[in-house]
Amino acid sequence: MDIVSLALLGGCSVIVGLLVGAVGIGGILLVPAMTYLLGFDVHTAVAAAMFSYFFAGIAGGYYFLSRRLIEWRTALALFVGAAPGGLAGALAAAHVPAQGLTLLIAALVAFAGIDALRKPSDRQERTTPLPVPALIAIGAVTGIGSSMSGAGGPLLMIPILVTLRVPALVAVGLGQTVQIPIGLLASAGNVANGNLDFLVGSILAVGLVAGVSAGARLAHGVPQDRLRILLAWVLVAVAASMIWRVIAG
Numbered sequence: 001m002d003i004v005s006l007a008l009l010g011g012c013s014v015i016v017g018l019l020v021g022a023v024g025i026g027g028i029l030l031v032p033a034m035t036y037l038l039g040f041d042v043h044t045a046v047a048a049a050m051f052s053y054f055f056a057g058i059a060g061g062y063y064f065l066s067r068r069l070i071e072w073r074t075a076l077a078l079f080v081g082a083a084p085g086g087l088a089g090a091l092a093a094a095h096v097p098a099q100g101l102t103l104l105i106a107a108l109v110a111f112a113g114i115d116a117l118r119k120p121s122d123r124q125e126r127t128t129p130l131p132v133p134a135l136i137a138i139g140a141v142t143g144i145g146s147s148m149s150g151a152g153g154p155l156l157m158i159p160i161l162v163t164l165r166v167p168a169l170v171a172v173g174l175g176q177t178v179q180i181p182i183g184l185l186a187s188a189g190n191v192a193n194g195n196l197d198f199l200v201g202s203i204l205a206v207g208l209v210a211g212v213s214a215g216a217r218l219a220h221g222v223p224q225d226r227l228r229i230l231l232a233w234v235l236v237a238v239a240a241s242m243i244w245r246v247i248a249g
Helices: 003-023 027-037 042-066 072-093 098-117 132-149 153-163 168-177 179-193 198-218 224-248
Strands: none
Touching (some): 027 098, 027 153, 042 098, 042 168, 072 132, 098 132, 098 153, 132 153, 132 179, 168 179
């Protein structure tokens, strides 16, 4: 890769990190940006994204765990399911045709956009932890889906937990933290498949961590609802574009 391509790659990861830090969504845009704007093969893009999410998970998870916003026992139960799920998803993704993988990513992008358009629920939040078997299952589903598509753990896990009446802040913290085992095991699988480019993944990791940190500070100075709705429609448009490209060949 030349210097210009590396700079563009870093810029994309910073922008995505800003969105994640400011409104909690945006990571799902990383793979489409790499494939459609920078010309990466979808398998390479997914592998590099998963590698970078490991470091983003450390940064985000440290914040929530150090402030005791989530319980270690809950996080560890999710890890038990997420780690093997991340490995299994990465190994399976290598055998999925590029078009099929693109359609899966497009579906998740559309899901993220539609979910962001929903109004926050007024249902009473649960006061007791979810059962351990349920947490393990949620972790496994998140790990498989995330490592196959290159979506971050928060995209899949947060809507599930919120639907189960887990407090929103706790759900966000768990979604950030679960990226650690998923990113680690998915990267091991991608190394075995020969799909992981460490240089590309490292650039993404630096950009994401920097962007998330800046986005978290930016969140206090911008209208959250407007930014969230704007991003939601961008996600829906990106999903429609990806599906059209596959159909059009």
